[in-house]
Amino acid sequence: MTAAGMLLAGGAQAGGTLTIATVNNGDMIIMKQLSGEFEKAHPDIHLNWVTLEENVLRQRVTTDIATHAGQFDILTIGNYEVPIWARQGWLAELKPGPDYDVNDIVPSVRAGLSVDSRLYALPFYAESVMTYYRTDLFQKAGLTMPQHPTYDQIRTYADRITDRDSQTYGLCLRGKPGWGENMAYVTSLVNTFGGQWFGEGWKPMLDTPEWKAALQWYVSAMKADGPPGATSNGFNENLALFASGHCGIWVDSTVAGGLLFDPRQSHVADRVGFSAAPTGPYGKGPTWLWSWNLAIPASSRHADDARIFIEWATSRTYVQLVAQHEGWVAVPAGTRVSTYDNPDYQKAAPFATFVHSAIDNADPNGQTKQPRSYGGAQFVGIAPFQAIGTQVGQTVAATLSGQMTVEQALGAAQASVSRTMRQSGYLH
Amino acid sequence: MARTSTRLRHAAITVLAWGIALWMFFPILWMFLTGFKSEPDALSTPPHFLFHPTLSSYQDVFARENYWHFATNSVVISVMATLVALLVSIPAAYAMAFLPGPRTRMTLLWMLSTRMLPSVGVLVPIYLLARATGLLDSRTGLIVIYMLTNLPITVWMLYTFFREVPVAILEAGRMDGATRWQEVTQVLMPLALPGIASTGLLSLILCWNETFWSLNLTSSIAAPLTTFIASFSSPEGLFFAKLSAASTLAVAPIMVFGWVSQKQLVRGLTFGAVK
Numbered sequence: 097m098t099a100a101g102m103l104l105a106g107g108a109q110a111g112g113t114l115t116i117a118t119v120n121n122g123d124m125i126i127m128k129q130l131s132g133e134f135e136k137a138h139p140d141i142h143l144n145w146v147t148l149e150e151n152v153l154r155q156r157v158t159t160d161i162a163t164h165a166g167q168f169d170i171l172t173i174g175n176y177e178v179p180i181w182a183r184q185g186w187l188a189e190l191k192p193g194p195d196y197d198v199n200d201i202v203p204s205v206r207a208g209l210s211v212d213s214r215l216y217a218l219p220f221y222a223e224s225v226m227t228y229y230r231t232d233l234f235q236k237a238g239l240t241m242p243q244h245p246t247y248d249q250i251r252t253y254a255d256r257i258t259d260r261d262s263q264t265y266g267l268c269l270r271g272k273p274g275w276g277e278n279m280a281y282v283t284s285l286v287n288t289f290g291g292q293w294f295g296e297g298w299k300p301m302l303d304t305p306e307w308k309a310a311l312q313w314y315v316s317a318m319k320a321d322g323p324p325g326a327t328s329n330g331f332n333e334n335l336a337l338f339a340s341g342h343c344g345i346w347v348d349s350t351v352a353g354g355l356l357f358d359p360r361q362s363h364v365a366d367r368v369g370f371s372a373a374p375t376g377p378y379g380k381g382p383t384w385l386w387s388w389n390l391a392i393p394a395s396s397r398h399a400d401d402a403r404i405f406i407e408w409a410t411s412r413t414y415v416q417l418v419a420q421h422e423g424w425v426a427v428p429a430g431t432r433v434s435t436y437d438n439p440d441y442q443k444a445a446p447f448a449t450f451v452h453s454a455i456d457n458a459d460p461n462g463q464t465k466q467p468r469s470y471g472g473a474q475f476v477g478i479a480p481f482q483a484i485g486t487q488v489g490q491t492v493a494a495t496l497s498g499q500m501t502v503e504q505a506l507g508a509a510q511a512s513v514s515r516t517m518r519q520s521g522y523l524h
Numbered sequence: 525m526a527r528t529s530t531r532l533r534h535a536a537i538t539v540l541a542w543g544i545a546l547w548m549f550f551p552i553l554w555m556f557l558t559g560f561k562s563e564p565d566a567l568s569t570p571p572h573f574l575f576h577p578t579l580s581s582y583q584d585v586f587a588r589e590n591y592w593h594f595a596t597n598s599v600v601i602s603v604m605a606t607l608v609a610l611l612v613s614i615p616a617a618y619a620m621a622f623l624p625g626p627r628t629r630m631t632l633l634w635m636l637s638t639r640m641l642p643s644v645g646v647l648v649p650i651y652l653l654a655r656a657t658g659l660l661d662s663r664t665g666l667i668v669i670y671m672l673t674n675l676p677i678t679v680w681m682l683y684t685f686f687r688e689v690p691v692a693i694l695e696a697g698r699m700d701g702a703t704r705w706q707e708v709t710q711v712l713m714p715l716a717l718p719g720i721a722s723t724g725l726l727s728l729i730l731c732w733n734e735t736f737w738s739l740n741l742t743s744s745i746a747a748p749l750t751t752f753i754a755s756f757s758s759p760e761g762l763f764f765a766k767l768s769a770a771s772t773l774a775v776a777p778i779m780v781f782g783w784v785s786q787k788q789l790v791r792g793l794t795f796g797a798v799k
Contacts, residue, residue, distance in 0.1 A: 120758040147755035336567035
């Protein structure tokens, strides 16, 4: 950490070009469009944007930081990477200036970006999980969605509104294999069924009755009420299905709210209802907390300018700038308490209070029935999780496509996770 | 009877050839069509062949990124890498074809084997070398890498083409007093021109389509069209129509170039096939 700090201090230069590595999400595209305002206010700082696919960005940035190449000055990274990379000494500690309202950041989000009470990134937008449903289909079936549904209720409702002849599928859930795709959802499902990835001492807990019950619910519900080819459906595919009127219920990220309520992107914008993510037998949870954040790599040669830009892009002033240009519904969600207190935002985004509550109550360290040795809500905050999550994601997808039974899948997953954990030195 | 049977066979082969051609071309056609769809239409289930075409994805693509910057990089890097590869390959292939040593065959096989090495296996050393020489995110860096990765193919192809040239013709040139330089430039190269042209075309196509090194060694200054495509993929939000529009813009120049030069390419690739 000291080395990172020294590198940062030694390499800092005033003025010049900042290279920003980012992903192609709607909020980032708006940030890029509005960045001219920043350059006007800071004529000595020029911005250079590098937009990459999420996994390519991780690979590029990892190589760059590990070799101290210094190609990037600002990184767009998730709250999965921030603590891991900060502990490696790859990120510079962020100490916002006196004008920056750091206490306005949603506490749960801020906690996910801190290591030993030191802040290593500032959040650009954040998300949790919620249930979306079609109000017209529920009305037609004489159903009412409760504010806090259970998974049993979701299954009953999905059965009632599925109509395969009209290609209306009662339930859409992520099925595409990947640690950030199906396993983000499955992890939150398993948690609320009382299961978890690891116990104390990093003992894998995938062959437990809780995992079995959760996966049996998932496979059975998706086979009965899910769309065909569900193993190809990730967030984007389900968004397209729901937005084009093919889904009755969808449990996924809160970020979808802004897209589903936007008539330019959704054919069902006036028929979307929302409620909390369903709960299972455990009752508590599920927790889900993801944020896209801006951080400075320890190898940056323009750390001071980078900090100025990050403070601008994550500030209250920036939120107001987006509102002026794109409307309040388009402002970055989930990061600032002041955004949710704003009456204009509450009016433009009917889901605002709900999303705030979901994010505020999400525990960045997760919420599981048994004690555990890891952090992370819908992921496990250790470096091997990308490999483990994707490995198990493929096994889970195999149960959905009928290639494996739930028992076979969990047996295989337990064995492969144990092997990887031993190879990584976590398990002896 | 025999004539009818021949006609039927020809017709069947023609239908089969068209079927295979359409099957191979379908992904490109689908990409082209998707570029003119709205984002919800691009992911509709079942897929739509009939839709209201829109140019909004193309407008978005041009608004978000500077296409011409990426396209210029692609042209400069591909052309320069190909020219340098030919400059190195022609003398190498000449030496191996006409002045073979005891280890020539092994050298050729070793060169080819380097193509079998997964690129990611040498990513870190090459990244470090590029960093040390200041070639990260530079056109020169990519030209050198592309030239080196294509060298085994260009040397092999030219070696095969040169082997088809009768040695007696070169000897006749020598007897008439031609120097080595004249032998290569005035006798060998004109005779093997279709082969050299097709080698150059193939190298150009490989350079244009290369993704791994361009994604890993460039960021903004030297980024070619392959990174332009990658920038339109999104983890959260609909992007297939925009990605298809960007892909169409990225492959269009090389496809047009391929169509224009296909006669030359086929002529070169079949050079010496019939004696």
